[in-house]
Amino acid sequence: MVESNYFQVALSSSLVVFGFNGKQLLIVTEKRKKSPFKRAPMLPSKMVLPEESLESATNSLLKSIFCETTENHTEQLKAFANPYRNSDGRVVNIAQYAVLRYAATQLKMNSNYQWCDLEDLPSLVFDHDEILTFAKERLKRRVKRRPIGFHFLPKEFTFKEIHTLYELALRKKLDKRNFRKKLFSSDLLVDTNKSVTVEENNKPSNLYMFNTKEYEKLTLKGYDFSFK
Amino acid sequence: MVESNYFQVALSSSLVVFGFNGKQLLIVTEKRKKSPFKRAPMLPSKMVLPEESLESATNSLLKSIFCETTENHTEQLKAFANPYRNSDGRVVNIAQYAVLRYAATQLKMNSNYQWCDLEDLPSLVFDHDEILTFAKERLKRRVKRRPIGFHFLPKEFTFKEIHTLYELALRKKLDKRNFRKKLFSSDLLVDTNKSVTVEENNKPSNLYMFNTKEYEKLTLKGYDFSFK
DNA sequence: GCAAAAGTGTTAGGGTTACACCCATGT
DNA sequence: ACATGGGTGTAACCCTAACACTTTTGC
Numbered sequence: 001m002v003e004s005n006y007f008q009v010a011l012s013s014s015l016v017v018f019g020f021n022g023k024q025l026l027i028v029t030e031k032r033k034k035s036p037f038k039r040a041p042m043l044p045s046k047m048v049l050p051e052e053s054l055e056s057a058t059n060s061l062l063k064s065i066f067c068e069t070t071e072n073h074t075e076q077l078k079a080f081a082n083p084y085r086n087s088d089g090r091v092v093n094i095a096q097y098a099v100l101r102y103a104a105t106q107l108k109m110n111s112n113y114q115w116c117d118l119e120d121l122p123s124l125v126f127d128h129d130e131i132l133t134f135a136k137e138r139l140k141r142r143v144k145r146r147p148i149g150f151h152f153l154p155k156e157f158t159f160k161e162i163h164t165l166y167e168l169a170l171r172k173k174l175d176k177r178n179f180r181k182k183l184f185s186s187d188l189l190v191d192t193n194k195s196v197t198v199e200e201n202n203k204p205s206n207l208y209m210f211n212t213k214e215y216e217k218l219t220l221k222g223y224d225f226s227f228k
Numbered sequence: 229m230v231e232s233n234y235f236q237v238a239l240s241s242s243l244v245v246f247g248f249n250g251k252q253l254l255i256v257t258e259k260r261k262k263s264p265f266k267r268a269p270m271l272p273s274k275m276v277l278p279e280e281s282l283e284s285a286t287n288s289l290l291k292s293i294f295c296e297t298t299e300n301h302t303e304q305l306k307a308f309a310n311p312y313r314n315s316d317g318r319v320v321n322i323a324q325y326a327v328l329r330y331a332a333t334q335l336k337m338n339s340n341y342q343w344c345d346l347e348d349l350p351s352l353v354f355d356h357d358e359i360l361t362f363a364k365e366r367l368k369r370r371v372k373r374r375p376i377g378f379h380f381l382p383k384e385f386t387f388k389e390i391h392t393l394y395e396l397a398l399r400k401k402l403d404k405r406n407f408r409k410k411l412f413s414s415d416l417l418v419d420t421n422k423s424v425t426v427e428e429n430n431k432p433s434n435l436y437m438f439n440t441k442e443y444e445k446l447t448l449k450g451y452d453f454s455f456k
Numbered sequence: 457g458c459a460a461a462a463g464t465g466t467t468a469g470g471g472t473t474a475c476a477c478c479c480a481t482g483t
Numbered sequence: 484a485c486a487t488g489g490g491t492g493t494a495a496c497c498c499t500a501a502c503a504c505t506t507t508t509g510c
Contacts, residue, residue: 001316002238002275002314002316002317002319003275005278006238006239006275006276006277006278006319007236007237007238007317007318008235008236008238008278009235009237009238009239009278009320010230010234010235010236010237011234011237011309011318011320047230047231047234048234049234050233050234050236050237050311050317050318051311051318052311053309053310053311054307054309076306076307078304078307079282079304079306079307079320079322081239081281081282081322082281083278083279083280083281086230088229088230089230089235089278090235090239090278090279091230091234092237092239092307092320092322094307094309094320158489159489159490160488160489175473175474175475176489176490177474177475177490177491177492178472178473178474180490180491181472181492182471182472185471197481197482198488199487199488200481200482200483200487201481201482201483201486201487201488202480202481202482202486202487202488202489203479203480203481203482203487203488203489203490204480204481204489205488205489205490206489206490224454226452226454226472386462387462387463388461388462403500403501403502404462404463405463405464405465405501405502406499406500406501408463408464409465409499410498410499425508425509426461427460427461428508428509428510429459429460429461429508429509429510430459430460430461430462430507430508430509431460431461431462431463431506431507431508431509432461432462432507432508433461433462433463434462434463454498454499
């Protein structure tokens with residue numbers, strides 16, 4: 001029997017929701033509703049009920065942010081458990097990492113949530129900057145080792161989109177030809193034989209899809225996008 | 229103000245303590261003291277007090293296992309937060325991963341703790357097998373990307389020891405010559421010019437130490453021991 | 457001299473990098 | 484015809500992988 005005086009901790013969960021609009025990596029921020037730091041930017045967060053699972057908490061947060069919560073990828077990031085994070089008592093924050101298809105989502109109207117360019121982000125309240133830093137490292141690693149970068153993209157996408165996505169996530173330039181070579185050598189992409197004119201005045205670009213079989217295989221066993 | 233009915237969760241912490249005795253990878257297991265599953269093997273675990281930090285909980289657990297807690301490496305593994313892990317109420321287990329120098333430690337006498345060969349481990353109680361699986365994956369990754377394998381070894385060690393350690397952690401054979409080549413090309417090892425006869429009847433082996441500077445550099449920036 | 461483990465090089469192949477020009481389109 | 488971004492190939496280098504024999508020691 002666990003002594004009852006241990007049961008005095010609260011659980012919260014913050015989300016780092018990544019998206020990609022074709023040009024920028026974005027995360028969802030929330031405008032804080034309460035004092036202190038009213039209206040300061042923060043990660044979307046909620047208290048987790050004592051009987052509530054983390055998955056359910058994450059999902060309900062996502063539902064409060066987006067109109068339809070389309071398919072998304074979520075995983076646990078880390079527990080931030082410093083005893084003095086919150087003045088009301090001990091609140092352990094189990095941060096979650098999420099990636100979803102920007103184009104398939106829509107923020108709820110009149111909510112306190114908004115997409116924010118990762119490159120141009122204000123400081124967040126509490127320890128949320130630390131959580132974000134952690135999440136960015138996770139993203140970097142995932143992009144390198146798994147075809148997870150692809151949770152970002154619409155069903156059909158151009159080479160440029162995936163190229164830009166990888167450059168932003170890894171925060172480095174990737175040689176166009178080499179990146180293409182590697183990507184296509186992996187059997188991960190399928191040419192749809194469609195093309196699309198992204199901007200007026202220039203050559204239309206090809207549209208690609210994922211090879212689902214290969215995608216799942218690589219998700220399981222991992223691979224190595226070891227760009228210098 | 230966070231409403232008070234959230235503060236009903238308890239915090240526990242389990243440790244996966246890895247060690248290496250020169251021949252086997254080991255973890256510390258504990259014999260459970262209470263029913264149900266009295267005397268069943270489990271990961272060393274403790275409840276975390278509401279004001280106690282995770283680091284402090286980990287350290288006190290280590291102190292209860294070992295006579296002297298020498299230098300060790302610990303990091304958070306994952307929070308296991310399923311609401312129904314424990315019948316007394318919600319207990320969130322924040323599992324920790326730890327590596328220490330086997331040769332520099334000593335288990336406390338008459339304790340319920342013991343070293344256990346990873347290759348020959350019984351089933352553990354509750355979700356501890358799941359935690360262990362997670363920890364083994366973490367170890368694998370760490371060994372690949374960082375000179376963390378070296379937290380295992382004594383100050384001076386033979387090539388065979390580090391070779392065996394890597395083989396066990398990665399769970400694959402590593403070609404002796406190629407492994408040696410890679411290891412020495414990294415500037416990470418220093419030849420002590422000492423040698424030691426490990427077993428009678430054969431050639432003594434060289435002793436190596438770490439190049440601390442290089443070690444720290446690689447700890448920060450990572451490297452890539454990508455053995456096939 | 458024998459048993460046991462330590463220590464040592466080479467080669468072939470594959471992957472990574474660096475790099476510059478032509479192509480298709482809309483105006 | 485021109486401006487814009489899309490799309491393409493090659494060569495040098497490096498790293499990896501495969502592989503077997505000699506050396507040193509204690510008995």
